[in-house]
Amino acid sequence: MSMSIPGEHKDAIGATDVDELRELVRRCGHKDREALQDFFERFSRDIYNFPMKVFHLDEDAASDFYLYAFERLKDGGRFQSFEGRSSFRTWFYTVLRNLVIDWMRTVREIETIQVTRYDDSGNEYSLIENTADPRSVVSEVDENIIQHFHQALSTMPLELRSVFKLSYIFYLELSRAELQYVAERSGRAPEDVLRSVARLRHQLSEKELKNISAEDKITSLYLSVIDLKNRRDRLITRIATTDSEASLSADGSRQAELxxxxxxxxxxYNQREKLLYKKHRGHFVVRTPYRYVAELLGIPEGSVSVLMMRANDRIRQAHKGDTNILR
Incomplete structure (x- = not known):
């Protein structure tokens, strides 16, 4: 089943006949492609909003969850659990709740990063000693990557390109054709769209300041660990050279300090690794919340998420091995 762009429904659950819903779910359970597409068109907004409303996650997380839920619902298996004993709403929200928990558990497992490794001789060493401080190394951007990126962007359909640029509007500029497309979709004058974009960039600049602060925190933690390791080495040396009875009390104090x-x-270590993981995941990139992009284009947030997935796929194909050039 190909991922189609979900439609917008203000209250799809309440507006749909109960018998019609049961039949739709039954067909989805049998992997009926048309039924699955219909289901996602009806309930994309419910899927997208659920983790924000119930688990208080942010919009970036909601976008990631939407794609996770799509992949796990499209095989039809979860639809077979609906037997009609409870209301569709109760069943659907229970399914979404379990999916969010599964997704969060998956994310948490990925975030659990081991900070020690073992060499060929079995000796333990710390990752931080073998990882350069990212802020101390001058970033050298491969011109080849930039070329592939812009080439992939220029060959995208106008709709994909416009959504992608709006999602990263802090860094990218709309072309005349893209501006006209957004204006037509939103029913606004191009000048009005430009004013909205300017206001949006101003709001996003606050996020960029937080990102810079987080980057500085990575460096600060790196330096703190180095200082603490030097302090630890000095304490170990002092404890090892303690051999007199008079020094036993001092030795105990040093052991507690150690x-x-x-x-x-x-x-x-853990604080720094969590920040590095977030950076690797692209959390330090200023991305426009999908609800703003959706408002500008007059489409659901779920549609923005799907379009962005398609755009990122094209960029990956243009530069294999790089999951997201803007990270």
């Missing part, structure tokens, strides 16, 4: 330093190192 344990505290070890805890601090582990804590800062």
């Amino acid at each position: 344990e505290q330093v070890e805890r601090s190192i582990r804590k800062k």
Whole structure:
């Protein structure tokens, strides 16, 4: 089944006949392609909004969950659990709740990053000692990547290109054709669209400041761990050279201090690795919330998510191995 663009329904559940819903779910359970497409067109907004309303997740997370839910619902298996004993709404929200929990568990497992590794001799070493501080290395952008990126962007259909640029409007400019497309879709004058884009960029600049602060935090944590490791080494040396009875009490105090330093190192390791994971996932990129893009184009948030997936697929094909050039 190809992913189609979901339609917009203000209250698809309440507006649909109960018998019609049961028949639709039954057909989805048998992997009926038309039924599955109809289902996603009707309930895309419910799927997209559910994690924000119930789990208070942000819009970026809701977009990721939407694609996760689509992949797991399209095989039809989960529809077979609907037996009609409870209302469709209760069943549907239970399915979404379980999907969100599964998705969050998956994300959490990925975020659990081991901060130690073992060399060929079995000796333990720390990742931070083998990872350069990202802020201390001058970023060299491969011109080839930029060329592939712009080439992929220029060959996209106007709809995909416009949605992609609006989603990264903090970095990209709309061409005349793209501006005209957005104006026509929104029923507004091009000048009005440009004013909205300018206001949006101003709002997004606050997020960029937070991203810069997070980048600085990575460096700060890196330096703190190095200082703590030096302090730990000094303490270990002092404890190892303690051999007199008079020094036993001092040795005990140093041992307690050493344990505290070890805890601090582990804590800062974990903080830094979580920030690095978020950076790798593209969380430090200023992305326009999909609801703003949806409002500008007059389409549902779920549609923006699907279009962005298609746009990113084209960019991946243009530059294999890079999951998202803007990360």
